[in-house]
């Protein structure tokens with residue numbers, strides 16, 4: 176079901192996807208058995224960007240697996256070029272579509288969920304009939320807007336101010352065509368909407384990268 180609503184049936188194929196659903200199941204079961212528990216199950220789409228101050232950002236160890244951290248390392252000169260994993264997907268430019276959400280919006284989604292749980296807690300405490308089960312709910316933290324890999328490269332190149340080198344390579348195992356959220360439930364129940372644009376996310380990521388080319392680590396020293 177694309178875009179993916181909160182009600183979408185789940186069927187993870189990768190071990191990583193399975194860990195996410197196992198954790199949700201554990202939390203749902205625990206909450207069901209403990210009426211005093213209120214649990215938010217937040218489903219992240221593709222987080223990107225950095226704090227606009229340029230003081231906090233992502234610092235993957237080793238070779239980055241994810242698109243934006245890799246692209247940022249290409250732009251700052253730590254890697255030669257990006258490999259685009261396949262351009263034969265049935266999308267508008269042949270590359271896969273993801274829902275990239277700014278980390279600041281994602282952080283605000285957590286605050287909105289905590290506020291919602293507070294109000295649920297108050298309602299339940301004052302209810303005439305005491306609940307026999309806890310409260311748990313799934314919410315999609317995504318923008319609802321899909322962007323292809325080539326579009327991401329264009330947005331980030333614009334933030335950097337020059338074209339960034341990439342080559343088309345084979346598909347990566349497990350990559351699917353489209354993972355765009357339909358965050359209707361999160362929009363309505365949490366009164367949360369992603370507000371920041373791809374342009375802002377790319378500018379914030381580039382500010383973080385230029386201020387901290389090696390993330391939180393020291394630059395490597397020349398060996399003699």
Ligand SMILES: O=c1ccn([C@@H]2O[C@H](COP(=O)(O)OP(=O)(O)O[C@H]3O[C@H](CO)[C@H](O)[C@H](O)[C@H]3O)[C@@H](O)[C@H]2O)c(=O)[nH]1
Pocket residue numbers: 220221222240241242243245257258259260261270271272273324347350
């Ligand atoms: O070097 C790269 C890295 C990625 N991609 C492409 O870029 C898109 C995004 O890939 P990512 O690895 O950045 O993210 P995924 O969509 O694979 O998502 C994974 O990483 C996300 C975080 O960014 C979440 O954790 C998510 O749950 C997890 O499945 C994919 O089409 C992928 O094929 C490339 O072309 N080259």
